[in-house]
Amino acid sequence: MTSSQAGRFAEDTAVRREGDGWVADVNPRWNVGDNPNGGYLLGIALRALVEETGRPDPVTVTAHYLSPPQSGPVQLRTAIVKPGRSFVTATASLLQGERERVRIIGAFSDLTARKGPTRISARPPDIAPPDRCVGLIELTNRAGRKVPEVMNRFDLRLPPDSPWGAPGEGDPFEITGWIRFGDGSDPDPVSTVALADAFPPTLLGAVAGGWVPTIELTVHLRGRPAPGWLLGTFRTRVLVDGLLEEDGELWDSEGRPVALSRQLAMVLGP
C-alpha cells in the first residue's frame, strides 16, 4: 500500500457536469447489504457542491436520507442558497429515476483562511496504536457475522479489548478505533466527512442486529486532516423507542480534531 491523495473513494465519488446539474455513478463496492453507505452518497454530493461553491471545505453539512438509491447512475441538482465572503451555503438533491434519494444542505468555506481564537478542551481517545489493534473484519468474522461489502474499502482497527467485538455484552454503546482507506489514500476534506459515517453502528455490538438506517447526518469539518490514520470514536447515549443519536469525533494523525458528527438513526427489526 502506498499513501496517495487520490484513490478509490475519489474515483467512486467523481461527478461530471450534465446540463444544469451533475451525474455520478453509485458503485456497489460501498454497499451495506443492498444499500449504499450514507457517507459515500454524501461524498458524491459534496464533490459537486465543492465545485459549485468554489470552496474546498464542507464546514457544516446535513444530509437527509429519503430512500436508498440502487447502484448505477444518479443525478445531482445543486443550488446556491447564499453566496458570501467566508461561507457559501448550498443544497444538493441526489436523484435516481426522478425520485429524490438524499437531500443535502451545507455551508462551505476555506478553513485555512480563517483567523480567530483556538482553545481545545477535548482530548483524543487513548487507545493502542494501529499495529496493536485488531481489524474489524477479523472481529466480525470471529463473531460469526457477515462483513458488509463497504467494510472491505476501509482499514478499520479496534483495540484488542474493545467491548464492541463482544455481541450481547451491553453498554457502552460505543466504538473507538483507527480508520483509513484500504488503498492507503489519505483523507481530504470531503472524504473525512464521509468517514464520519464509516464505522459500524454503535448498537450492533450490544442489541439485536439488523439494519440501523440513518435518517439525518450532520458533520462539522473542523480542520484539514494530516495524512495518515484517523482516530474515530462514536457513542450513543439516548436510545428511545428505537430512535438513537450517534455522536462522533474524528482526530487526525497529528492529534487534532478534524470532524464532529451526529446522526439520528433508527433501529429496524433483526
Place this chain on the structure above:
Amino acid sequence: MTSSQAGRFAEDTAVRREGDGWVADVNPRWNVGDNPNGGYLLGIALRALVEETGRPDPVTVTAHYLSPPQSGPVQLRTAIVKPGRSFVTATASLLQGERERVRIIGAFSDLTARKGPTRISARPPDIAPPDRCVGLIELTNRAGRKVPEVMNRFDLRLPPDSPWGAPGEGDPFEITGWIRFGDGSDPDPVSTVALADAFPPTLLGAVAGGWVPTIELTVHLRGRPAPGWLLGTFRTRVLVDGLLEEDGELWDSEGRPVALSRQLAMVLGP
C-alpha cells in the same frame, strides 16, 4: 405566574397562510441586540412546517442562518421533500424583502406513535433545584453586562457556584441551568426545539464578549416534554480559529432527555 400551554412564545411564533406560503411577525421582544434569537426564528418556521407536514414533532431539524431579519413581517416558503408514513421531510425558507434569511430542513413525525427499544445511558446534570439557583439576569447585572432583551422572556437559573458567572475565569466552556418561559407557559415540541438556542453562549463567560452568531443549528427532539422546568446543559470543547460547536442537552421535569442539540457558531470581535 400560572402554568399554561399557550403563552407569549406561541403568540409571537404564530403563522398565517397567505397565498402559497405563510406570513409571520418577528417581534423584537426576542432580540439579542438588533438581531432576533435564532431559536425564536426557528420556532416560527417550525409552526409552519408542523402545519404543512401534519406531524407535531420536529424530530430532527437543521437551520442555516444566512442573514438576520429585522423586526416585522416575514414570509415563509415551505415545501415537502418527501412524504412518508413515519417521517415527513420538509424545508422552509424564511424571507424578508425577497432576501432569504434562514433555511430550514427537518424530518417530522409523531413521537408518541413510535415503538422500539429504549436504553438511556446519559444522565441529567446534577445541580441545585431552581429555588436554590440564581437568575441569569441577576448574574449578568452583577458582571456589569447588558441583558439582551430576549433574556427577559425566560426564567433561566444557574447554580450559585456556576463558573459561567465569573467572566475571565476560563474553562470549562460550559453552562448548565434551569429554564422555562418567563410567563410560566409549558414547553411543547416546537418551543423545546427553540429553547435549545436560549442559553447564552458557552464562551461568553470565558473569552472576550461580542456576538457569537450561529451558522448552523441542528436539534433532535427525542421526547415530548413534561410540563414544568427544563434542565439544560451546553458545552464547547473545540474552538479552532474562531469556529466552535455548542453541544446541548435538554431534560424535562421528569428527568427524561427531550432534546439534543449542536450548533456551529463563530466568534466575532469584542
